[in-house]
Amino acid sequence: MTAGSVLPAACAVAAAALFPLVVRDPYFVHAAIMVLLFAYLATSWNILGGLAGQHSFGHSAFFGIGAYVSTILFIYYHVPPLVGMAVGGVVASVISIGIGYPCFKLKGPYFALATLAFTEIFRIVVTSTEQIGGIDLKGAAGILIPLQPGKSLLNFQFSGKTSYYYLILVMLLAILFVYRWMERSRWGLYLAAIRDNEDAARSIGISATRYKMIALAVSAFFGATAGTFYAQLLLYIEPALFSSAFSIEILLIAVVGGAGTLLGPFLGALILTPISELTRTYLGGGYAGVQLIIYGAVLVAVMMFAPQGLIVPLKRGWRLLAERRP
Amino acid sequence: MAVLEIEGVSTFYGEFQALYDVSLKVEEHALTGIVGANGAGKSTILRTICGLAPARSGSILHNGVPLERLSTFEIARRGIALVPEGRRLFPAMTVLDNLLLGAFSKPERESREKRLGEVLKFFPILKKRKAQLAGTLSGGEQQMLAIGRALMGKPDIVMLDEPSLGLSPKMVSHIYRILDEIRELGITILLVEQNVEWCLKKADRAYILENGSVVLEGPGKELLSEEGVRKAYLGL
Numbered sequence: 001m002t003a004g005s006v007l008p009a010a011c012a013v014a015a016a017a018l019f020p021l022v023v024r025d026p027y028f029v030h031a032a033i034m035v036l037l038f039a040y041l042a043t044s045w046n047i048l049g050g051l052a053g054q055h056s057f058g059h060s061a062f063f064g065i066g067a068y069v070s071t072i073l074f075i076y077y078h079v080p081p082l083v084g085m086a087v088g089g090v091v092a093s094v095i096s097i098g099i100g101y102p103c104f105k106l107k108g109p110y111f112a113l114a115t116l117a118f119t120e121i122f123r124i125v126v127t128s129t130e131q132i133g134g135i136d137l138k139g140a141a142g143i144l145i146p147l148q149p150g151k152s153l154l155n156f157q158f159s160g161k162t163s164y165y166y167l168i169l170v171m172l173l174a175i176l177f178v179y180r181w182m183e184r185s186r187w188g189l190y191l192a193a194i195r196d197n198e199d200a201a202r203s204i205g206i207s208a209t210r211y212k213m214i215a216l217a218v219s220a221f222f223g224a225t226a227g228t229f230y231a232q233l234l235l236y237i238e239p240a241l242f243s244s245a246f247s248i249e250i251l252l253i254a255v256v257g258g259a260g261t262l263l264g265p266f267l268g269a270l271i272l273t274p275i276s277e278l279t280r281t282y283l284g285g286g287y288a289g290v291q292l293i294i295y296g297a298v299l300v301a302v303m304m305f306a307p308q309g310l311i312v313p314l315k316r317g318w319r320l321l322a323e324r325r326p
Numbered sequence: 327m328a329v330l331e332i333e334g335v336s337t338f339y340g341e342f343q344a345l346y347d348v349s350l351k352v353e354e355h356a357l358t359g360i361v362g363a364n365g366a367g368k369s370t371i372l373r374t375i376c377g378l379a380p381a382r383s384g385s386i387l388h389n390g391v392p393l394e395r396l397s398t399f400e401i402a403r404r405g406i407a408l409v410p411e412g413r414r415l416f417p418a419m420t421v422l423d424n425l426l427l428g429a430f431s432k433p434e435r436e437s438r439e440k441r442l443g444e445v446l447k448f449f450p451i452l453k454k455r456k457a458q459l460a461g462t463l464s465g466g467e468q469q470m471l472a473i474g475r476a477l478m479g480k481p482d483i484v485m486l487d488e489p490s491l492g493l494s495p496k497m498v499s500h501i502y503r504i505l506d507e508i509r510e511l512g513i514t515i516l517l518v519e520q521n522v523e524w525c526l527k528k529a530d531r532a533y534i535l536e537n538g539s540v541v542l543e544g545p546g547k548e549l550l551s552e553e554g555v556r557k558a559y560l561g562l
Contacts, residue, residue, distance in 0.1 A: 193416050193427055200414040203376050204479060205402035205430040 008318075016169055020162045027281075029161045033233065035273045036168040037226060042253040042265030043175045044222035049251065050260035051179075051188060052215040053195030058099070058115030059250045061122045062092040062220040064242035066227025068126070068137075071145055071237055076135055081156035085228035092224035093217040100216045104209050107198075116244050123242035142238030145231060156232040164233050171229065172266070175222055180262055182218070191215055195260070249276075256302045258309025267311050272298065329354045329483060329514055330375070330406075335384030337367075337374045344370040346539045347384070351531075352483065357505070357515045359529030359546055361522045361559070367538040368518040369411055372485045375516075376408050377401050388483075403430075407481035411488050411518075413472045417461030421452055424460050424471055428478030438478075445474045448507070466497035473504065477513075484508060485516040490524070502528065522559040526550040534559075 016036075020029050045059045069091050070084030079087070103114040129137045137143070148155045158164060182188050190211045193201040202208050231237045240246070249272075257268025275298060279291030306313050330352035337345040344367050352358045360368050373379035375386060377398040386393040393401055402408070416424055425445060429438040446453040449470045455463060460471060469489055476484050486505075490498040502524070509515060519525035526532050529546030534555065542549060549555050 189419075189423060189427060192419060196416040196418060197414050199378055199398075200410060200416070201427075202398035203378065203402055203408040203410065204428050204475065205399050206427075207397075207399045 013173070017166075020165050026161050029165055031274060031277045033161065033165050033168055034277055035269050036165070036172050037230060037233075038250070038253055038273045039266040039269035040168060040172045040175055040229075041223060041226045041250050042257070042269055043172070043179055044219050044226065045250050046254050046259060046265045047179060047182065047222070048212075048215045048219035049254055050264070051183060051195070052191045052212050053260070054104075054212055054215070055112050055251065055259075056115045056216075056219075057112045057244065057247050057251060058117075058119035059219070059223050060242055060244065060247040061099070061115075061119040062096065062223030063227040063230070063246070063250075064122060064126070064239075065092045065095060066224025067231040067237045067241050068143075068227075069224070070228040071143055071231050072135055074145065075143070080154040081228060081232050082154050085156070085225050088224045088228050089221040092220040096216045096220035097213055100213050104212050104216075116247070119242055119244050119247055123239050123244070126242060127239040140239060142236060145235040145237070147235065156228070157235075164229075168229060171225070176262060176266070178218070178222075182215075183262070187211060187214065252299065256299065256310060258311030261309065261311050264309045264311040267314065268309070271310065327354050328352060329389055330516070331385075331387040332371075332375070333385045333387075335371075335374060335381045335386065337370055337379050337381050339379065344379070344538050345374065345381075346537075348535075348538070348540055349384075350533050350540065350543070352514060352516050353531065354514055355509065355512055356530040357509060357517060357528055359525040359532035360516070360518045360535060361520070361525050361532060362535035363559075364520070366535040368520075368535055369487050370538075371535075372408060372487050372516070372518055375401075375485065376406060402479065405480070405482040407476035407479050407484050409469075409472045409476045409484065409486045409489065411491065413465075413468045415460040415468055415471055415475070417459065419460055420457055421460055421463070421471055422456045424475050425452070425478050428475035430479065437480075441478055441480065445477050448477070448504075449474050465493050466500065469493065469497075469501055470504070473501075473508075477508070481513065483514045483516060485518075487518050488520055489517070490519065490521050498524075522555075523550065526555075 019032060023029060041059070041063065045056065049055050066085065066088035069088035070081050073079035073084040073087060074081050099115070099118050103111055103118070106114050126137060127140045130139045131137060148157050151157050151159050190201070190206050193206060194208050194211060198208050227241065230241070253268035253272050254265040255268070256272055257266065258264025272295070276291060276295055279294050283290045302310060328351040332348060332350045335345055335348045336343065348371060350358070360371060362368050370379055374381050375393070377393065377396060381394055388404060388406065391404070416427065425442060426438065429435060429441055451467055452471055452474055455467065460468065463471060473484070473486070473489070489501050493501065498521070505515060505517070505528070517525060517529065526546040526549050532543065532546040532549050533540050534542040534549065542552070542555065
């Protein structure tokens with residue numbers, strides 16, 4: 001981080017920290033939580049999609065795994081969700097390696113299609129499974145997470161929305177830190193080489209598969225932790241968490257904001273999530289479908305005018321502004 | 327002694343056969359040339375050696391060790407460096423990062439700084455451009471960077487795929503002088519070229535490729551004086 005970007009970053013964090021103190025309406029706090037959650041998810045996608053250039057269409061698989069693992073551990077084995085979140089992350093990482101091994105043999109659109117197929121397999125299996133062993137998955141009906149008497153971080157249940165807001169804010173800052181650290185590390189350089197030209201990277205001795213796997217496992221871990229957060233926020237999980245539409249939403253947020261940049265996914269979430277949340281609320285009743293038209297129009301505009309993501313013109317504008325100052 | 331021995335190699339892209347039963351030898355410290363028309367399979371030979379386009383049959387020995395079952399990165403780590411056609415740099419990275427990536431493996435990382443100094447002494451222009459993005463270099467500079475990146479890995483064989491492609495005649499002769507200097511370092515060179523006259527003049531031994539098969543082989547200068555070669559490739 002350069003000296004010039006410390007001040008705006010500090011201002012942004014301070015503004016984010018003050019937001020729930022100023023805005024008291026729980027609906028808007030919920031919308032803000034969703035923005036931060038999607039920023040977190042899109043950043044976790046960005047570790048694979050941005051750093052390594054492997055555009056996964058199956059990130060919701062990890063999100064769903066995180067939600068189901070922590071919930072099942074909580075209900076059947078009384079494992080606190082905070083611990084379940086870590087276990088879910090590890091489970092997702094291990095599964096991601098199983099998925100990555102065959103999928104990384106494919107490139108470009110074939111890789112994307114393979115990841116999409118895996119997610120759909122998860123969705124269909126979970127939808128049609130009522131029970132495994134003694135565990136009730138309840139299939140398409142989904143699982144309600146029981147309220148706990150003690151509100152605590154360990155139980156991941158709080159009395160107000162504000163605590164969830166601060167929790168996801170801290171999680172987002174943590175993942176941005178991890179992303180920046182990976183980007184600046186030796187791994188980041190290897191991943192960038194693989195993204196730029198995989199054949200060239202391999203012919204100078206970089207084991208492309210190994211580094212892509214590492215990026216995938218880290219990406220899956222964080223994707224799964226977002227799943228646990230979401231489950232504990234809504235106290236309800238369903239197979240739709242695995243849906244490919246959801247995967248594509250994550251990918252779009254990252255791409256619209258700017259894949260392969262630190263703040264691109266955050267910017268994408270800041271723009272796209274309110275559009276989909278607010279239009280659904282205000283237009284969803286009488287004008288069902290209108291929100292999708294608006295969403296689509298924004299996507300078309302971004303692809304036409306800022307195909308590298310909105311962060312690119314934003315950065316340019318910021319630099320011009322900084323130069324103009326005496 | 328042959329450091330690289332290729333015996334009866336056939337390579338396919340899907341159903342399409344690109345190489346038919348190709349055999350060639352690369353002698354230590356020599357410059358071995360492969361020439362031929364567009365689409366004759368020259369680049370495919372290099373891609374096959376480094377595992378990017380694995381052979382369907384035949385054998386490839388590097389100092390007696392078979393390479394066919396190894397993956398590309400393992401072959402690269404054995405000291406076989408490829409300077410790919412069209413230069414294939416990492417355009418969004420700086421010149422320095424491109425070079426550092428060339429010294430990848432663990433033992434090399436320790437001597438990397440020393441190596442970097444040597445390579446920059448070799449290519450003074452790259453020292454000047456150190457902090458610049460690779461994509462902004464001129465064609466000749468990019469070619470030098472690609473060669474420099476290959477040298478960073480301390481290879482014993484450097485394979486170059488059409489290093490003269492798209493460069494001015496002046497730059498081409500500069501690049502070729504560099505190849506002479508690389509040979510003086512004791513590095514073996516396998517050179518693929520469309521510039522037939524020029525490659526045959528330099529090559530200790532050369533192979534002429536047509537439609538995926540070796541049709542002629544011999545010392546470069548001998549091939550150059552052959553009637554058929556002069557007619558077919560030099561228009562003389």
